[in-house]
Amino acid sequence: MIADTRKEKKLIRIFKKIFICILLVLTLCFVSSTGSFVYAKAMSYYNFDFSTISEEESIDFVEHHNIDIPDKIENSQNLGKITSDIIKRIASDNNCVFSYNYDKMQLYAENIQEAVISYMGDNSNIALLSTSTYSLQYNTVKNSSGNWEYHNPV
Secondary structure, three states: OHHHHHHHHHHHHHHHHHHHHHHHHHHHHHHHHHHHHHHHHHOOOOOOOHHHOOHHHHHHHHHHOOOOOOHHHHOOOOHHHHHHHHHHHHHHOOOOOOOOOOHHHHHHHHHHHHHHHHHHOOOOOOOOOOOOOOOOOOEEEEOOOOOEEEEOOO
């Protein structure tokens, strides 16, 4: 009788250890599988050729980065084309300069530029100021942050 309870206790300990091992293996499988899904989504644009991005992919890219789309183009039929053109322009020259007369559109383009450049792996050459041969003289302008600036070149 005493031998039977010892055997039963030993079997119960063995089953507990096996049960714990199975739980650990299942937990590791679950954690590793969800981690790979998160990794795959986060890296979906890694080594992506932005110069061939489609209109749908460009909108997905903007939504993935939580970039605010200006109200004036959000419901436009041209949203995909505008966004893909911005991304393609950045892909061809990450130092390109945008100059929209609508400050929210300017900010939209600059935010896309920062996101694309961060995916391309080059944050050192972001140029958001105009480098054109034309300049404003004695003008008040609104920058992308919405603040008015007086421009008086010396």
